[in-house]
Structures are given as structure tokens and as C-alpha cells.
Amino acid sequence: xxxxxxxxxxxxxxxxxxxxxxxxxxxxxxxxxxxxxxxxxxxxxxxxxxxxxxxxxxxxxxxxxxxxxxxxxxxxxxxxxxxxxxxxxxxxxxxxxxxxxxxxxxxxxxxxxxxxxxxxxxxxxxxxxxxxxxxxxxxxxxxxxxxxxxxxxxxxxxxxxxxxxxxx
Numbered sequence: 001x002x003x004x005x006x007x008x009x010x011x012x013x014x015x016x017x018x019x020x021x022x023x024x025x026x027x028x029x030x031x032x033x034x035x036x037x038x039x040x041x042x043x044x045x046x047x048x049x050x051x052x053x054x055x056x057x058x059x060x061x062x063x064x065x066x067x068x069x070x071x072x073x074x075x076x077x078x079x080x081x082x083x084x085x086x087x088x089x090x091x092x093x094x095x096x097x098x099x100x101x102x103x104x105x106x107x108x109x110x111x112x113x114x115x116x117x118x119x120x121x122x123x124x125x126x127x128x129x130x131x132x133x134x135x136x137x138x139x140x141x142x143x144x145x146x147x148x149x150x151x152x153x154x155x156x157x158x159x160x161x162x163x164x165x166x167x168x
Contacts, residue, residue: 016042
């Protein structure tokens with residue numbers, strides 16, 4: 001990566017221009033009003049901003065973000081959240097398909113330090129509550145699970161999720 005720095009006055013304001021060239025690409029420019037900002041820091045900030053610009057351009061143009069016509073705030077929030085989830089899933093699919101080896105995916109995932117999902121956290125809280133209830137009511141965990149989960153059609157799938165997670 002090559003770059004040239006120039007401090008100039010633009011529209012009455014002092015600015016610093018960075019002209020950047022990467023290998024065989026054409027020259028690009030970065031402009032900042034922070035004259036003490038070094039090139040690498042300006043480039044890092046620009047890279048973060050660029051990913052946000054791409055996100056908004058693609059979600060507005062391709063996924064219809066901002067097109068929800070509801071007057072309800074919760075509906076607006078839900079529409080924006082669903083659009084962000086769509087973008088994340090599409091980005092993840094692209095990421096998985098663009099790797100040449102599966103090892104590259106695993107290295108990146110390992111370094112990013114994935115956190116527990118919301119479902120796993122909620123399940124952990126439920127398990128903790130069941131343990132507390134066994135002490136208070138002097139009954140076995142299985143009896144509580146049977147009363148809460150197995151006798152409810154709506155909650156039966158959670159036990160299957162837990163058994164799958166425990167098996168893996």
C-alpha cells in the first residue's frame with residue numbers, strides 16, 4: 001500500500017488529504033479535518049465507515065430497509081431488525097461460500113470469539129431456576145421438567161434442543 005499526504009485548505013477549512021494506492025488498483029482519496037490523525041488510523045476509521053455505508057446501501061436498495069409504512073414504533077423496529085438479520089444471514093452465507101478451504105472459516109470463527117446465543121443463555125437461566133426449585137420444594141429436576149415441559153406441547157421442543165446441545 002502506498003500513500004501520499006497533503007495538508008490543504010478547502011472551503012475555508014484546513015484538511016489533510018491521503019491519496020492511497022493498493023498494488024494494481026487506481027488511486028483513492030481520504031480527507032480528514034483532524035490534522036493530527038496518522039494515515040493508518042484514518043484508513044482504519046475509513047474501513048469501518050465503508051462497511052457501514054455498504055450495509056446501508058445494500059439494505060436500503062436490495063432488502064427494502066426504510067420502506068415500512070407502519071406508524072407503530074414497534075413495527076418499525078421489527079422491520080429494521082428483520083432487515084438487519086436478513087443482511088447478516090446473507091453476509092454469512094457469502095462468507096461461507098467465498099472461502100477456498102473450510103479451515104479458513106474455522107480460524108476466523110475461532111478468532112472472533114463467538115458468544116452464547118440468546119437461546120442458550122435463556123436455557124441456562126431456566127436450568128438455574130429449576131435447580132433452585134429442587135432445593136426449595138425438595139423434588140427432583142426430572143419431576144419439574146415433566147410438569148413444565150413434557151406436559152406442554154408448546155414447550156416440548158426445548159427439551160429436544162437441550163438434549164441435542166448436550167449430545168454435541
